[in-house]
Amino acid sequence: MSDTTDDTDGTTDGETPPPPSKRHKYSVSDAQKVHISSPFKLLSTRDLPPSENVDTITLFDILSGPLISCTWQFNFLFDIPFIYSHFDPDTADACCIKIVHGFWKTEDPTRHTLYEEAERYKNVELIAAYLPDPFGTHHTKMMVVFRRDDTVQVVVHTANMIEKDWGNMTNAAWLSPPLPFKIAASPATSEFEVDIMAYFAAYGRDRLKALMEEVKKYDFSSVKVTFVASVPGKFTTTSTKRMWGIERMRDVLSQAPSTPDTPSSKDTIIGQFSSIGSLGPKDTWLGPYFHSALSTTSSSTPSSRKPPLKLIFPTPSSIKNSLEGWFSGGSIHLRLSTPQMQSQLEYMRPMLCDWHAVEAGRERAAPHIKTYMRLSEDEKSGVRVKWALLTSANLSKPAWGTPVAGRDPGFKIQSYEAGILIHPAQYTSSNTVIVPTYKSDTVPEEVKERLVMEGVKEIVPLRMPWDWPLKKYEKADEPWTPGPARMEVDWRGMPWPGYGSKGQQDDVTFHAQALGACLEYRLNTLQRFLPRLLQTPSSKTQFLCIARDYFPETRFPLCGDMAT
Structure with a gap:
């Protein structure tokens, strides 16, 4: 562009302004880099249309590759059959699956259920994290995925490893790039590596020693984000x-x-x-x-x-x-x-x-x-993400x-x-801007143009949930609380049974009560959820006992058949 160009209309002094289609437009090359992918990826939502799931990921995307040799799964809740169903069926049995959980008390019924499920799979190993405080939980949601092409990938996300969280709830994940082996026995290659190794060490008593011995072999120099x-x-x-x-x-x-x-x-x-x-x-x-x-x-x-x-x-x-x-x-x-x-x-x-x-x-x-x-937020520059x-x-x-x-x-x-x-300082340019994007990772053209004209050199999209x-909140609004029962039906025609005085109910209890409250919804819910809920003897018995209370008019032959 000429030094005499008038920035207001793209014309030089004394000339007739060209039509809009002929005027100077910015070029993406004016910016050093426009990233095409958000660092945070929304998880795909099962019952939304494809237009709402652009640039999202699924659990299959992470776990279904045939090159996976081992994965460490850190989480709060686990459904092992659900996890197993997302591996490549030809190589699943050859993949070692390490599950790090927080159910360390031997009398914990959730621990019993988890161990019952694990016994069905010879390649699943359970590792209990020690929790010294009764109000503490092992709430981390993270995967470390080793592959046979000599790479490792770290995934930090927000979903429990259960069907519900990966189905119709809003969740998201950060995925590292595939990380190669280090050259020789070099020291730590990034702050991220130092931080995540310190996290693993904090489990104590060499619980994660095997993981740490493997992770330290890989080069984390490409990872610029901060582990918190x-x-x-x-x-x-x-x-x-x-x-x-x-x-x-x-x-x-x-x-x-x-x-x-x-x-x-x-x-x-x-x-x-x-x-x-x-x-x-x-x-x-x-x-x-x-x-x-x-x-x-x-x-x-x-x-x-x-x-x-x-x-x-x-x-x-x-x-x-x-x-x-x-x-x-x-x-x-x-x-x-x-x-x-x-x-x-x-x-x-x-x-x-x-x-x-x-x-x-x-x-x-x-x-x-x-x-x-x-x-x-600025009237001229729009909305930017500081961190x-x-x-x-x-x-x-x-x-x-x-x-x-x-x-x-x-x-x-x-x-x-x-x-x-x-945050912007993690990127290569000293003039980097992170901008919110919606329904895709693509930065809108008008936003790109405005930022480039302001001299921004690097543009990073952040997919907004x-x-x-x-x-x-409106004056009459109240926050959701799951405790009290709600007889008002939701859009599916279902009431909410509440959590009651016996404490938090699990999926089995909820579905048994919900089925009894709405006859027309019974078959659909049974077909959808029972194969998962009836994986273990304890959940079969629990479901049948509850269901009989809510189906007094029947002997519940369908559940009886499935429980055998």
Whole structure:
């Protein structure tokens, strides 16, 4: 373009403006790089049309390759037959499957069921993580996949390894590129490698020694994202590097070069999750500790003004109209049955926003995903992502950690969690922008043009699971809680039986009750869910006992036949 060109219409002095089709347009080559793939990938949603599943991934995409030799699966819930069904049938029996779980108490019925399932597969090995705190969980959702082409891949995601989470819920994953062997016995090749090896070591007692011996052989130099994890324990905040939980976020954000603000830019910090824990009847953790940590920048001071915090959590209406109706709400947790939790809700209410994902294509896929972001909006530059975290961690003290009073400053974490943090400074150009994209990974042409004209050299799309702007709670809105029964039927004609006084019900109990409540839905639900639910003798017996209570008019011959 000539130096005398008028930037307003693409003409030179004294010339008649050319028609719009002839005017200068930007070229993608003007930018150093426009990425075609989002670092976070939405999982494909089974009952949505193809137009809503562009650039998504499935469990088959991750596990079905014939070259897989071994996989380590870290998670909270497992359905081993479901996992096994996603391997290549010709090579599945030759693949070693290591399952790292948190059911370490021998009397735990969930542990018994898991071990019953594992006994059917000679190549499945179970490894129990030690949880020193009764309120802690092994909540990490991660895979390490070794292949026969001498590569390894790390996958950090948000889904339990069960059919429900990979079906019609909103979830997402980060996948590393295939990582080759290191050259000779070289040391750690990236901060990511150091961090993930420290995470494995935190399981203690050489539980993951075999995994660590293999992982250290591979070259992680191509991995630029930041691994943000939690492990149980009490930790100091005086060390030069804080490794875990919310203090890890504070540490990373304090060192990451921050994007300069413009006079008109407005930042917002967003937390989106599928469970809210007990944070206290007074706001002594959420605002002063959690919000403060997420507000940290490399240039912030203790007196810096914090961007507003907004929290995305679905209302009953969102759950009722989701693809699985009330059933999806069994995976989304908040207890409001105590005065303390009611007090907590009051100070959280101004921050609450409903699940709203029309533009993102996930409006009816209830959210099991967990995302935390800092977005910056400017009238000229649009919306930019200053950082984004995809993680297993819900909004709870056990997941993120809480300060511990005493002589030595520190904080306590009770659970295992894992997440991936991205921000512009991780990319090659000093002028990189991360922008939200919807229904695909493709950055819209008008956004590319605007950014290139502003001098941006590298453009990274971030696939959004929810819409911006957010949808604030209306005055009458309440957050979803699965505890109470709801006789109002969802769009499928089903009521919600509630969790009742006996504690959380599992899928078997829910389906038995739901079947009895709606005759026309019986056959469809039976055909869809029973093959999975009746995998073990204990679940067969449990289902039949419950079902007989809800089918007094029949001897339930169908279930009897299937149970034999």
